[in-house]
Amino acid sequence: MTSNNYKASIDIGTETIALLIAEKEDGDNLRIVVHNVCPSIGVKKGSLFSVDSLSRVINKLIDETNDSFGLVFDNVRVNISDTHLTCTDGKGKVSIEESVTSKDLDSVLESAMAMSTPTNKEKLHIIKKKFTINETVVVDDPMDMAAEVLESKVHIVTVSSSSIRNIERCLEQCDVAIDKIVLNPIAKSQAVLTQEDIDSGVCLLDIGAGVTSYSVFHEEGIVRSGVIAMGGDDVTNDIANAFDTSLEEAKRLKENYGVAKSSVLKEDKFISFTLNKEEHHLSSLELSEVIEEAYCNIFELLKNELKHHNLDRILKSGFVLCGGAAEINSIEELVRDFFSKRVKMGKIQRLRLSGLEAVLTDYRYAGAIGLLLHEGDLNKAEYVESIIKKGVIGKLKKVIVGNF
DSSP states (O other): OOOOEEEEEOOOOOOOOEEEEEESSSOEEEEEEEEEEEOOSSSSTTTOEEEEEEEEHHHHHHHHHHHHHOOOSSSEEEEOOOOHHHOEEEEEEEEEBBBBHHHHHHHHHHHOOOOOOOOOOEEEEEEEEEETTTTTEEOOTTTBBOOOOOEEEEEEEEEEEHHHHHHHHHHHHTOOOOEEEEEEHHHHHHHHOOHHHHHOHHHHHHHSOEEEEEEEEEEEEEEEEESSSSOOOHHHHHHHHHOOOOOOHHHHHHHHHBBBBOOOOOOOEEEEETTTTTTEEEHHHHHHHOOOOOOOHHHHHOOOHHHHTTTTTTOOOEEEEEEESGSBBBBHHHHHHHHSSOOOEOOOHHHHHHHHOHHHTOGGHHHHHHHHHHOOOOOHHHHHHHHHHHHHHHHHHHHHHOOO
């Protein structure tokens, strides 16, 4: 396949790996033409711990995809999850002579991006936010505006260099080049959040098998991202410990009978399970209480992080949930009661997307879809050039319209 006509993405999770290929259509629209998913190996708590194991799985996934669909790709977008990530806003400020020029834009963005990073970390995302004119007027595009002072703000996400190198080595062993690496919650935000959610303040909560990732958005855009080193696997562990059973049996109990909020159970039933090859029984209420406590342990850590960064009061849209561990019954009720906020399940936004309904409604593909849709990282030179082009086209339109 030619990279000009297609985009490919691989979403690497603790439990599953999803692969998508989309064909570019008119405008920025994409049509998903290839999809595949397989169990993940070599990833624990969202972090890659065995490059060889993961590369073998991805190689097999790629080969199966090529054989089934007849499409070969040589570059891909891939996600990253890093419990050591840091987020900060970079700020720039320059004086303006009369009106804002392309040189001024270049200088103020350069100033905002000029943040030193530790030797063991790298800047993964630099996301443009708003500009401020004369410390009072907030605008998206300040080009040619009269001003004395121009300020800019960018959101900078840094992750550990080792995490990036491991992903690069893994895909290098698969003979696939990396188009871009995207932080997991930022990728998923592109797939499931609406502009209304973002403008009014929202927390995207991705409860995965190994980790729980979150990103907070408000008005100007992204405010903060983070990763909590607990997820669905921890819920499974708590079930196994509570009823002295295997992890495999605990996972079966969670997936088949699990309820996140015990108070929604209409009646208590006995559930059979295997212990030391013998059949035993447990109460559905007791199972639900163990599950609820496990999820609340995760939510307590999140609540503390949100409060610590003064973000709990800006979430007028509340929470949008996604991830495999968010598929459990009554999770919305539990999150709503725990945080006293609005809650809804994330759904794929289809303004720019088409394809099989089975893919667009399968939570396992949300990350891979977000990778395909991802845009917004700041390339200073490209951004300034685009602003100049917009200004030139705008002036031409005024001239043309003015002649009729």
